[in-house]
Amino acid sequence: MGSDPGNIVPPADAEELGTERYDGKYPIVIDGLQNAFGDNVIHQDLALKVRRGEILGVVGGSGTGKSVLMRSIIGLQRPTGGTIEVFGRDITAAGPDEVIGVRNHWGVLFQGGALFSTLTVAENVEVPLKQFYPELSAELMHEIARYKVVLTGLPGEAASKYPSELSGGMKKRAGLARALALDPELLFLDEPTAGLDPIGAANFDKLIRDLTDTLGLTVFLITHDLDSLYAICDRVAVLADKQVIAVGTIPELLESDHPWIQEYFNGPRSRAARDSRDRAAELTVAEGDAAREQSAPAAALHGKITGA
Amino acid sequence: MREWADFSWQDGDGDSGRGAIALHGPMLVSSVGPLDERLRAIDRPISTIDLSDAGQIDTVGAWIVWRLAEQHGAEITGAGDQATRLLEVVQGAQSSADIRPQQLGMPMRALEDFGRFMVGLGHGTLRVIAFLGAIVLSFGGMIRHPRRIRGRAIVRQMELVGVASLPIVGLMSFLIGIVIAQQGAAQLSQFGAESLSVNLVGRLTLRELGVLMTAIMVAGRSGSAFAAQLGTMKLTEEIDAMRTIGVAPMEALIIPRILASVLMMPLLGFYASVIAILGGAVISDVTLGVPAVSFLLRIREVVPVYDLYIGLIKAPVFGLIIGLAGCYQGMQVEGNAEEVGLRTTQAVVQAIFMVIVLDAFFAVFFSNLGWN
Ligand SMILES: Nc1ncnc2c1ncn2[C@@H]1O[C@H](COP(=O)(O)OP(=O)(O)O)[C@@H](O)[C@H]1O
Ligand SMILES: [Mg+2]
Numbered sequence: 001m002g003s004d005p006g007n008i009v010p011p012a013d014a015e016e017l018g019t020e021r022y023d024g025k026y027p028i029v030i031d032g033l034q035n036a037f038g039d040n041v042i043h044q045d046l047a048l049k050v051r052r053g054e055i056l057g058v059v060g061g062s063g064t065g066k067s068v069l070m071r072s073i074i075g076l077q078r079p080t081g082g083t084i085e086v087f088g089r090d091i092t093a094a095g096p097d098e099v100i101g102v103r104n105h106w107g108v109l110f111q112g113g114a115l116f117s118t119l120t121v122a123e124n125v126e127v128p129l130k131q132f133y134p135e136l137s138a139e140l141m142h143e144i145a146r147y148k149v150v151l152t153g154l155p156g157e158a159a160s161k162y163p164s165e166l167s168g169g170m171k172k173r174a175g176l177a178r179a180l181a182l183d184p185e186l187l188f189l190d191e192p193t194a195g196l197d198p199i200g201a202a203n204f205d206k207l208i209r210d211l212t213d214t215l216g217l218t219v220f221l222i223t224h225d226l227d228s229l230y231a232i233c234d235r236v237a238v239l240a241d242k243q244v245i246a247v248g249t250i251p252e253l254l255e256s257d258h259p260w261i262q263e264y265f266n267g268p269r270s271r272a273a274r275d276s277r278d279r280a281a282e283l284t285v286a287e288g289d290a291a292r293e294q295s296a297p298a299a300a301l302h303g304k305i306t307g308a
Numbered sequence: 309m310r311e312w313a314d315f316s317w318q319d320g321d322g323d324s325g326r327g328a329i330a331l332h333g334p335m336l337v338s339s340v341g342p343l344d345e346r347l348r349a350i351d352r353p354i355s356t357i358d359l360s361d362a363g364q365i366d367t368v369g370a371w372i373v374w375r376l377a378e379q380h381g382a383e384i385t386g387a388g389d390q391a392t393r394l395l396e397v398v399q400g401a402q403s404s405a406d407i408r409p410q411q412l413g414m415p416m417r418a419l420e421d422f423g424r425f426m427v428g429l430g431h432g433t434l435r436v437i438a439f440l441g442a443i444v445l446s447f448g449g450m451i452r453h454p455r456r457i458r459g460r461a462i463v464r465q466m467e468l469v470g471v472a473s474l475p476i477v478g479l480m481s482f483l484i485g486i487v488i489a490q491q492g493a494a495q496l497s498q499f500g501a502e503s504l505s506v507n508l509v510g511r512l513t514l515r516e517l518g519v520l521m522t523a524i525m526v527a528g529r530s531g532s533a534f535a536a537q538l539g540t541m542k543l544t545e546e547i548d549a550m551r552t553i554g555v556a557p558m559e560a561l562i563i564p565r566i567l568a569s570v571l572m573m574p575l576l577g578f579y580a581s582v583i584a585i586l587g588g589a590v591i592s593d594v595t596l597g598v599p600a601v602s603f604l605l606r607i608r609e610v611v612p613v614y615d616l617y618i619g620l621i622k623a624p625v626f627g628l629i630i631g632l633a634g635c636y637q638g639m640q641v642e643g644n645a646e647e648v649g650l651r652t653t654q655a656v657v658q659a660i661f662m663v664i665v666l667d668a669f670f671a672v673f674f675s676n677l678g679w680n
Contacts, residue, residue: 104338117644122407135341139348143375144337144368147401151367156405164643183337183366214397215367216390 022088027052027186027218028073034081035068042068044242046082055212055219056247057229059264060239066222067111069239070188073220074108086186104132106186107179111194113171115163121149121174122159128181144181152177153207169200173207180211187212187219193228201225205232226273238264313343313362313369317350326355329376331362335369335391344372353380360386370394374402439636443566446558461564469530469565470572474579477525481513481580484521485587488512493596502596506603509588510611518581519573519619520667523626526569526576527659531634534565535655538638539648547639562639566631573627574620581619614679622670626663633659 028050035043042065050056060066071077073084075091084091086102115124122145129141136144149159152173163171172192179187189208193201205225209232212219223229229236230250237247240260246253254265264270313333320326329347333339357377362369365388374395377384387395412420450456492505538561541547547557585607589600637655641647674680 118646120407120409129337133337133341136337137341137345137348140341140344140368140372142407143371146403146405146407147367147371147398149407150403151397151401156403156407159405159407160409162409162644183368214393 022085025052026050027087028220029085030073030082031084032082033069033072033079033084035065035072035077036080041242043072043079046243048237048244048247050218050220051235052218053212053216054234055208055221055232057233057236058220058222058239059224059229059236061260062224064239065242066239067190070108070190070220070222074106074188075103104128104182105184106188107182107184108188109172109175109179109190109192111190113163113175115171115175115178117163120160120162121154121166121177122146124163124174124178125149125159125181128178132182145177148177148180149174151180151211153203169196169204172196172204176207180215183215185216185218187217189219189221189223191222191224193223193225198227202227202231208232226270227276230273230277311339312341313339315343315347320355326353328356328358329354329382330358330360331373334363335359335365335373337366337368340369340372347372347376354382355380356383356385358386359384359388359391362386362391365391365394367394367398371398374398435640436632436636439639440632442558443562443632446556447563450559450563456559458560458564461560462567465564465568466572468533469526469568470576473526473529473576476529477522477576477580478583480521480525481518481583482587484517485509485513485584485589486591488517488584489588489591490595493592503598503606505588505592505596506598506606507610509585510607511615513581513584513588514611514619515615516619516667516671518584519577519623519626520663522577522580522623523573523630523663524660526573526627527630527633527656527663530565530569531630531659532652532656534631534634535638535641535652536648538562538635539641539651542639542641543643543645543648557639562635565635566628569627569631569634570624571627573630574623577619577623577626578616612679614674618670618674618679622667625666629662629666630659633662 026049028048030046030048033043033046033048034041046069058066058069068077072079073086073091079092082092087105089102091102115121116127119127122142125145125148126141129136129144146156146159150156154170154173154177158166158170158174163174166174176189176192179189187208192208193204196204205228208219208221211217212232221228221233233250235247235249236253237244238253238258238261239245240258245258246256246261250265253261256262311333313331313335315329315331318328318330320328331343354376357373359365359373365373370391373384373391376382384395411417489505489509492508493502496502496504496508538547541561547561550557550560585604589603592598592603593600634655637651637658641651
């Protein structure tokens, strides 16, 4: 395995998370952030706080620097000014390979999936495990890889495939499985539903919402997909004019009179997305009742697990 | 310090012999490594797994608990909300699928590999012939419709293949000229025939080494570049995109590269021979006491003009082989980044190998013509 991407430096302290500056409320705190490529200023005095346990949608026109913002938070892009604290640690003070203490507490799904093309899906999921927890036995790693792949909605057989053998939607799911490999608290998703068909995108949205609720994740979700915004985001941050001009729930944002926000949320596509969300809500209420009635026998079936 | 997960064992009452396990400490991916191996090693049956003393839990911890319960038919007790939820998650995500790529046993695999190799050889030969045919066809088309000739692309490739390699080819040839003159003179002096080292340098470089060494250099520099560029473009679907816009990759990418190497090889080969002769002249001036000018004048007398023709006839053929190997291998790339590397290596190895084989044929052919 000459091209095994897992061979970097072993982590210094893989278990320690957070400093006294992290109060458990805001895993990401950005203040006064400035990013520029030469004379081209992308962010100027940008501030943003991400709450624990929420799905924060990040929207903005193309080229407003959403991806650059994400890359700065995960330490791939060194800002020209300002501070970014993740779990109370200053990311901007460290180089891209140094922010290891927090690196095992986040997972990233890149825009293109970025799966290692010479490894199978299962091996892709095992790369971060091998990197951070070499003491895990090979057997356990295989088991972990398999259930993570199934957890993201892929059939178990997909784990043995190479990325070039997967469809676009399957690649996204495999990328998500790798992002979830370490049971991270923070998940970064860069346009996860771009390029998926509406049904695939809706399923992916639901998957992210379910995983967030069951695993207690905090999600930083860059998206252009209005359906995703309405369906799964707790709050939305709007990037424009080099700053986060507004953060809040969609009803709160609708009250803003910023022209871009108005145009974005009151355009025809947005209204269609809102209507479909409302219709979906009615449906889920009905389904939810049915599910609750069924859940009693289901619990009996899982009878091996009894609460404390 | 990291806190590891641990467990304690309690023998069960009665004669069933089934024990109870209580887990302690954090059940997290960062802490369960050693615990997992010890739990796997337990060979006595387990009736209950108690989680009331366990700390935080994530899906990996839940997976280990659930797998153990499943294996022993044990009951899980004392699970908190989080643990119960995660146990359901991992239960829902279990699968018995084999995650390794399918592989046969060793003897069958060797047979299969051999079969694949032979079939690949056959198909490969056919594909190379088809590729050559496609090039000839598209070249013919370009001659009939000269508007389709991509002048700029051709000139750009000629610059990359030819002009950009002048320094390195020149340096290499100069040094080779020095070595031949120096070593030749050392051996020939045993017969008192140092002056014949002029013949050696002049004939050897123009006829053989100038073109051969240049071909090896161009294969390493440009043949590999062709394969890597085209291969990467295939991976990123750029070539498919060109096709859909109506741009034939054959005309836009392959013909310019092959033309450039066919046209530049004779020029580079001739240039290399001249520089090698200069190198010989310089060294004989310095160490052999033959003035450089008389060395060069002697070259005119001792080197027959057909030596030059031989070099110039071989060079474009070598160029064609290098261009073909590079472009063909690049276009065969499929799947992943590793393939680009493999194909690039193959392009260079094949080109150099074929050049040397053909050079041997040429040597026999030209001596039979009486050019010796
Ligand atoms: N590596 C880079 N070098 C120079 N400019 C860049 C680089 N990466 C991004 N940019 C510029 O930063 C801006 C924001 O890019 P990006 O964050 O990718 O936008 P988006 O919001 O669509 O994700 C763009 O104008 C882009 O040109
Ligand atoms: Mg982007």
